[in-house]
Amino acid sequence: MSRLFGDHYLNKLTADEQKLIARLRSLCDSDIGPNAAKVGGEDVFAWDTFRLLADNGIIASAFPRAYGGAGSRQAVRIRIIEELGRVCSAAASMVTGADLSARAIVAGASDKLQASLVPRLASGDIQAAFGLTEPGAGSDVRSLKTTMERAGDDYIINGEKKFITRAGTADWLVIVGRATDDRSKFIAMLVPRDTEGVTISPTTGKLGWYGVPIASIHLENARVPANHRLGQEGDGFSLAQDALVRARIGHAAMALGRAIGAVEIAAAYACDRDLFGKPLGGHQGVQWMFAEMATQIEAARALVALAAEKYDDNDPDGPIYASMAKLHATDLGMKVVTDALQLTGGRGYLKDFPLERFFRDAKLNQIGEGSSEVHKTLIGRDLIRRTPGAERHPCLNQGPVTDY
Ligand SMILES: Cc1cc2nc3c(=O)[nH]c(=O)nc-3n(C[C@H](O)[C@H](O)[C@H](O)COP(=O)(O)OP(=O)(O)OC[C@H]3O[C@@H](n4cnc5c(N)ncnc54)[C@H](O)[C@@H]3O)c2cc1C
Incomplete structure (x- = not known):
């Protein structure tokens, strides 16, 4: 059966990368999804989830091949994180966090330290x-x-x-x-x-x-x-920034995965729940809400994919696109989860309904690795800084615009 949200981005991955995602999907169906409520019920480190991700080579995706990692491109990492974010924020955070916490080691540690630590970080033996x-x-x-x-x-x-x-x-x-x-x-x-x-x-x-x-x-x-x-x-600041740029793309992918999951859950409810003589999903106002959510999620997925591509290509604009992706996808993620919970009424508010957890989890993506306001500042400042050197709009007269 096909999913509600298209697999189009997977077509761009290599056969091996697609196999990794297929394996991850099956883990999400068999273990991570069914256990997510338990993990989300108590704030203790979810060792079982971590071990499962480590044993299946998912943690290794953050680390270079030279030291036992999978050396995955950001284009693959966003698919991994989106899959996990769809069911369990903790699992997604273990993948983004393995990268955030070890990136400065990969980028800045001596060869000797890397050789002794990175293989064990990649295998999940240490953190x-x-x-x-x-x-x-x-x-x-x-x-x-x-x-x-x-x-x-x-x-x-x-x-x-x-x-x-x-x-x-x-x-x-x-x-x-x-x-x-x-x-x-x-x-x-x-x-x-x-x-x-x-x-x-x-x-x-x-x-x-x-x-x-x-x-x-x-x-x-x-x-x-x-x-x-x-x-x-x-070098401390630039090493931290490098780690943060990657983590921002990860936050964006996680927020999108959660938003996709929230729409899937709310849509299932809209089909099962009859209201005023027809399914909830048969009401035009409800369909319009789903239309907004689905369209904006697909637009945000395209932006996150672009940010990942720019990072993989070493594009100097990569960090700004990472900020745009994080700002847009995490703000959207919060809105979608809020709307999806609204659509499921009182059930959405119950502890044992997954959207209660999604709702609590969504907020952090707007705060961690630079809040939305920080990213707005970075993006806006960059645009204004580039304006004097950028191509002038052809409808403008020559000379200062204040001469109008
Ligand atoms: C669950 C969790 C996990 C975390 N994990 C880590 C971690 O592993 N490592 C780590 O180092 N840190 C971590 N953090 C810290 C996180 O990165 C910071 O909380 C975040 O950067 C915001 O900093 P702050 O909380 O001090 O908020 P403040 O800096 O006090 O900002 C408060 C609010 O002010 C607003 N704001 C900020 N600047 C502006 C501006 N220029 N204009 C307008 N409004 C503005 C924003 O809305 C911001 O959210 C974590 C935080 C949480 C809650």
């Missing part, structure tokens, strides 16, 4: 967490205060990281801070979780995304060998 956000530095990430002081062959790290996904289960912590001798230099360090002076808080309670808990990380005079630095001093 990393990505510690960028601080109590005083979220959207305004350049104001972070964590310090890294060079002391002989080590760095001494002091600071506080907040909202860190998987801090409670990660073996390695990627911590971003700034040099004490030159505050303009950001540094990313790879910190073993059992380092003296590192304290992980208990799980912080949250609204949704159960199955992937968050916690705070306190670093007090934590001494870490200098050869655990990722890249050079001053």
Whole structure:
């Protein structure tokens, strides 16, 4: 049987990539989908889901082939994440989070560290967490205060990281801070979780995304060998940005997957539920709601696919398209889940109905990896910056536009 939303993007993948998606779909049908309510019921790390994804090579998609990964293109990763987002946010987050937390290791660790860690990250034997956000530095990430002081062959790290996904289960912590001798230099360090002076808080309670808990990380005079630095001093910000751009495409794909799932669930209800003498879905107002949702989801899928393509092609516009994809798909995802829940009436509001979980999960995609407002700022600023050098509109007179 065909799905409500077309498989058109799968046709563009290689035979091996299509096989991977087919395997994932079957896992979603047999395990991840049926277990999603249980995972979404308690905010403890969903080890069974993680192991299933790792054992089936899905976690490996984030890692390079040279170190045991699958080296998947973003064009494939968005399909994987969309499939998972359709049924279980925690599962999708494990795939996006494996990438976010380890990307700076893949991009900046020494060959020796990579050879020892990346194969184990790819197989899911170990995990990393990505510690960028601080109590005083979220959207305004350049104001972070964590310090890294060079002391002989080590760095001494002091600071506080907040909202860190998987801090409670990660073996390695990627911590971003700034040099004490030159505050303009950001540094990313790879910190073993059992380092003296590192304290992980208990799980912080949250609204949704159960199955992937968050916690705070306190670093007090934590001494870490200098050869655990990722890249050079001053590379910390660009390493973090690289990880965030990929994660933004992932957030967009996850939000779209969830939106697709929400429409499928609401449409099933609209067919089964009779109201005023005909199925709910027979009412024109309801059909128009479905028309809006389906059309906007397909438009957003095209934008996310474009952002993935630009990233894969190393296009300098890739980060801006990642911002556009994240902004559009996550705002749309929230709207679609809200409308789908509305369409299912009181049942949509029940704990054991999947849309209750979808609704709670949708909000974070608009906040994490840069909130919608941050992306609007990035996109708008980029457009204005490019305008003076861009081709002038042919309907305009020569000279300043203020001369009209
Ligand atoms: C569940 C969860 C998991 C997370 N996981 C991680 C993780 O693994 N690693 C990590 O480092 N961080 C993580 N974060 C942190 C997340 O990235 C931040 O919460 C996010 O970047 C927003 O920062 P903030 O919460 O400090 O909000 P603030 O910076 O205080 O912003 C508040 C709000 O202000 C608005 N805003 C911001 N800038 C502007 C502007 N210029 N104009 C208008 N409005 C604006 C936005 O709506 C924003 O949401 C996680 C957060 C959550 C909730």
